[in-house]
Amino acid sequence: MSSALLGLTLSILVQVPWVSGQNFGGSGSTTDGFSWVQPLNTTILGQYGHSPAVYPAPLTTGKGGWEEALAKANAFLMQMTLDEKANFTTGQPGPCVGNTLPIERLGFPGLCLQDGPLAIRVADYSSVFPAGVTIASSWDRNLIYERGFAMGQEFRAKGAQVLLGPVSGPLGRSGYAGRNWEGFAADPYLTGVAMEKSILGIQDAGVQATAKHYIGNEQETQRNPTYNDEGIITFEAVSANIDDRTIHELYLWPFANAVRAGVSSVMCSYNRLNGSQACQNSKAQNGLLKGELGFQGYIQSDWGGTHSGIASVKSGLDMDMPGGLGNYGLINDGHSYFGGNLSIAVNNGTLNESRLDDMVLRILTPYFFLGQDKDFPSVDPSCADLNTFSPRSTWLREWNLTGERSRDVRANHGALIRKQAASSMVLLKNEGNALPLKAPKSIAIFGNAAGDDTQGFYNQVNFEYGSLSVGGGSGTGRLTYMVSPLEAIKTRAAKDNALVQQWLNNTLIATTDVSTLSIPDTPDVCLVFLKTWAEEGADRASLDVDWDGNNVVESVTGFCNNTIVVTQSSGINILPFADNANVTAILAAHYTGQEAGNSIVDVLYGDVNPSGKLPYTIALDSNDYNAPPTTAINTTGIEDWQSWFDEKLEIDYRYFDAHNISVRYEFGYGLSYTTFAITGNITIKAANANARVTALPEDLPVVPGGNPALWETLFEVCATVINNGSTTGETVPQLYLTFPNSTPAGTPPKQLRGFDKFSVTPGQTRDVTFALQRRDISYWDVVLQQWRIPEGDFTVFVGFSSRDLRAAVTLNALSA
Numbered sequence: 161m162s163s164a165l166l167g168l169t170l171s172i173l174v175q176v177p178w179v180s181g182q183n184f185g186g187s188g189s190t191t192d193g194f195s196w197v198q199p200l201n202t203t204i205l206g207q208y209g210h211s212p213a214v215y216p217a218p219l220t221t222g223k224g225g226w227e228e229a230l231a232k233a234n235a236f237l238m239q240m241t242l243d244e245k246a247n248f249t250t251g252q253p254g255p256c257v258g259n260t261l262p263i264e265r266l267g268f269p270g271l272c273l274q275d276g277p278l279a280i281r282v283a284d285y286s287s288v289f290p291a292g293v294t295i296a297s298s299w300d301r302n303l304i305y306e307r308g309f310a311m312g313q314e315f316r317a318k319g320a321q322v323l324l325g326p327v328s329g330p331l332g333r334s335g336y337a338g339r340n341w342e343g344f345a346a347d348p349y350l351t352g353v354a355m356e357k358s359i360l361g362i363q364d365a366g367v368q369a370t371a372k373h374y375i376g377n378e379q380e381t382q383r384n385p386t387y388n389d390e391g392i393i394t395f396e397a398v399s400a401n402i403d404d405r406t407i408h409e410l411y412l413w414p415f416a417n418a419v420r421a422g423v424s425s426v427m428c429s430y431n432r433l434n435g436s437q438a439c440q441n442s443k444a445q446n447g448l449l450k451g452e453l454g455f456q457g458y459i460q461s462d463w464g465g466t467h468s469g470i471a472s473v474k475s476g477l478d479m480d481m482p483g484g485l486g487n488y489g490l491i492n493d494g495h496s497y498f499g500g501n502l503s504i505a506v507n508n509g510t511l512n513e514s515r516l517d518d519m520v521l522r523i524l525t526p527y528f529f530l531g532q533d534k535d536f537p538s539v540d541p542s543c544a545d546l547n548t549f550s551p552r553s554t555w556l557r558e559w560n561l562t563g564e565r566s567r568d569v570r571a572n573h574g575a576l577i578r579k580q581a582a583s584s585m586v587l588l589k590n591e592g593n594a595l596p597l598k599a600p601k602s603i604a605i606f607g608n609a610a611g612d613d614t615q616g617f618y619n620q621v622n623f624e625y626g627s628l629s630v631g632g633g634s635g636t637g638r639l640t641y642m643v644s645p646l647e648a649i650k651t652r653a654a655k656d657n658a659l660v661q662q663w664l665n666n667t668l669i670a671t672t673d674v675s676t677l678s679i680p681d682t683p684d685v686c687l688v689f690l691k692t693w694a695e696e697g698a699d700r701a702s703l704d705v706d707w708d709g710n711n712v713v714e715s716v717t718g719f720c721n722n723t724i725v726v727t728q729s730s731g732i733n734i735l736p737f738a739d740n741a742n743v744t745a746i747l748a749a750h751y752t753g754q755e756a757g758n759s760i761v762d763v764l765y766g767d768v769n770p771s772g773k774l775p776y777t778i779a780l781d782s783n784d785y786n787a788p789p790t791t792a793i794n795t796t797g798i799e800d801w802q803s804w805f806d807e808k809l810e811i812d813y814r815y816f817d818a819h820n821i822s823v824r825y826e827f828g829y830g831l832s833y834t835t836f837a838i839t840g841n842i843t844i845k846a847a848n849a850n851a852r853v854t855a856l857p858e859d860l861p862v863v864p865g866g867n868p869a870l871w872e873t874l875f876e877v878c879a880t881v882i883n884n885g886s887t888t889g890e891t892v893p894q895l896y897l898t899f900p901n902s903t904p905a906g907t908p909p910k911q912l913r914g915f916d917k918f919s920v921t922p923g924q925t926r927d928v929t930f931a932l933q934r935r936d937i938s939y940w941d942v943v944l945q946q947w948r949i950p951e952g953d954f955t956v957f958v959g960f961s962s963r964d965l966r967a968a969v970t971l972n973a974l975s976a
């Protein structure tokens with residue numbers, strides 16, 4: 161029996177006997193009078209690793225601004241037949257990565273769902289933007305929005321109503337996870353902001369955003385079940401076993417931001433959560449997402465992530481993607497757990513039609529809300545040609561592809577991408593002001609990431625030669641061009657009439673005495689370009705740079721005492737060469753998108769003053785990290801893939817801080833060509849001086865994002881930043897909170913709860929104000945099932961990284 165069905169037999173609608181007048185226990189009501197109740201007592205709530213049942217699926221109310229769109233959706237629904245409704249909830253093979261059927265008689269064109277989080281992947285003449293981890297490193301709300309908006313414009317112009325991104329699962333529990341680069345930061349606060357800004361940007365361009373992968377999708381290994389030749393499951397998908405507090409304070413947190421931003425869709429993930437497939441986990445979908453967070457849109461499955469019909473429907477899943485029934489669902493044969501099966505279920509009484517209606521309404525409402533019923537471009541026919549996922553041979557019907565083929569949708573986005581990637585670069589080391597370069601006359605370039613790609617631009621695996629500007633899998637992009645670092649440096653160096661020579665073979669460099677490589681003059685600077693591949697479907701085997709990069713650096717530094725290393729990486733790299741005195745600078749560029757070389761050169765030559773900050777921690781040794789992906793399960797039990805998130809809240813810097821472990825470069829760290837300081841004291845003022853702050857939020861009706869009281873700003877923290885260096889630059893003041901001693905054990909020593917980014921000229925001071933919302937200063941009380949502000953003193957730190965805290969002040973929130 162599947163876990164969800166098992167859950168059904170235990171189905172509980174717990175009443176809350178001993179609590180009155182207070183919305184304890186995760187109970188609530190929506191405006192149509194529907195009430196949802198989540199179990200309170202921890203026995204029912206389930207032991208760690210068990211997912212309690214939460215039924216029924218909450219109905220949409222349109223609350224939070226979608227009321228008018230919901231009314232239109234309702235009017236549309238009234239005209240639909242049962243079969244039309246059932247088919248509305250499933251995908252079918254067609255021109256896009258995901259397709260829903262048109263209903264021609266009602267003028268509905270069907271939905272085109274396209275990957276992914278950094279580009280419209282299955283399309284030509286479109287742009288490849290910086291990856292999630294890259295733009296998160298900018299810590300720049302405006303840039304994140306700008307990137308989302310520009311991507312949304314391209315999706316719209318290509319006829320895709322739905323963009324399959326942004327990503328906040330994985331969050332980055334482990335640096336080894338193969339898809340961290342698609343997401344943002346190993347911190348819920350920064351990721352939450354990035355989700356919100358991305359979604360607002362995408363949806364302001366008229367395209368539905370999809371927050372994915374919900375939830376606990378923190379590794380690729382065994383993310384899906386293993387099947388034998390007869391199609392029988394031999395191993396269930398890995399189960400991410402996460403306790404209630406950790407879910408709320410880490411993994412659910414950014415999804416709450418996404419729902420608050422009005423995200424249209426949420427994609428449930430492949431893995432199991434606490435023993436139950438994520439896409440049929442009623443606690444996660446009915447309880448947390450639609451209940452507690454008041455999500456009004458639709459939950460779609462990851463591709464093949466649906467493993468049942470009615471159990472999933474009752475557990476809150478609204479759309480089966482891509483609609484095939486094969487293993488992993490990847491045989492897109494047009495059969496679906498949903499579709500016709502739901503008509504049968506309604507007719508035989510297994511499924512109440514009101515649930516099917518709600519599924520349809522949830523899918524239709526964002527469509528009307530974003531005005532997609534008016535003048536939306538048709539799917540570009542070239543998308544169908546490029547779609548290897550459901551090629552024409554698999555189609556079950558003709559798709560009417562009209563409109564211009566191969567539309568060029570790139571506009572001026574190349575310039576934006578160049579700027580975005582440059583603003584995201586993290587300068588990790590800069591000894592003796594090695595950077596910016598000062599018109600060097602002789603430049604030696606090393607490393608296989610410097611030059612042009614030699615194996616084409618799309619669908620390569622970890623290729624040896626060429627600049628790496630994007631990772632692999634569904635989150636990749638189809639480059640129309642890529643400016644390599646070598647090309648960009650040659651162009652720039654020509655202005656100085658400089659000599660540029662290159663050695664791009666890592667094996668040769670790593671195994672040769674570089675002084676024997678016929679380098680005519682001692683170069684002014686040696687630039688080493690290294691890369692690190694990551695892709696969907698596989699976790700990283702190592703945190704080192706690829707292609708023997710560490711030895712490449714050793715070799716070059718044996719010859720060159722001004723060696724500057726640039727990494728193009730999916731995320732965390734251990735950088736043993738950072739101690740090498742001949743390595744004068746290290747620049748982490750991450751996956752830059754199509755303008756790679758230009759963005760890097762802008763920073764190297766100082767046209768852009770670096771301002772990126774690490775969205776994760778770089779440890780001294782890979783063994784210093786905790787919480788690796790679960791691998792090497794050597795037993796044969798079908799349930800044996802269990803991943804216990806025993807570290808609870810201690811991921812990334814929270815772990816290093818809790819255990820006082822020295823690190824190489826901490827979360828939030830990044831250098832500039834100038835320097836900044838906090839001047840004067842930091843001050844705190846209550847947002848509402850007349851109201852006393854209560855430990856628990858007022859019990860307000862849930863809106864998208866949850867109880868609105870959680871988003872209320874309670875305190876404002878002000879600090880002043882000065883640029884005490886000699887160049888104009890952008891700074892990122894950061895606010896970290898230490899919770900009072902009364903907070904339950906396991907609370908991390910410091911947690912990011914505010915940041916801002918702005919430019920300051922030399923000698924200038926600028927004030928920064930951080931707004932602390934109720935959620936920011938609360939912990940999740942597992943007994944009360946409520947966000948609670950603890951008694952006692954918080955310490956509020958302001959500084960320039962998680963370990964560079966320049967000023968502090970205490971705050972007793974409850975007696976302020």
Ligand code: BGC
Nearest residue numbers: 257275276324372462463634
């Ligand atoms: C990925 C999703 C993606 C989907 C469609 C899945 O394998 O996990 O992120 O959107 O494929 O390509």
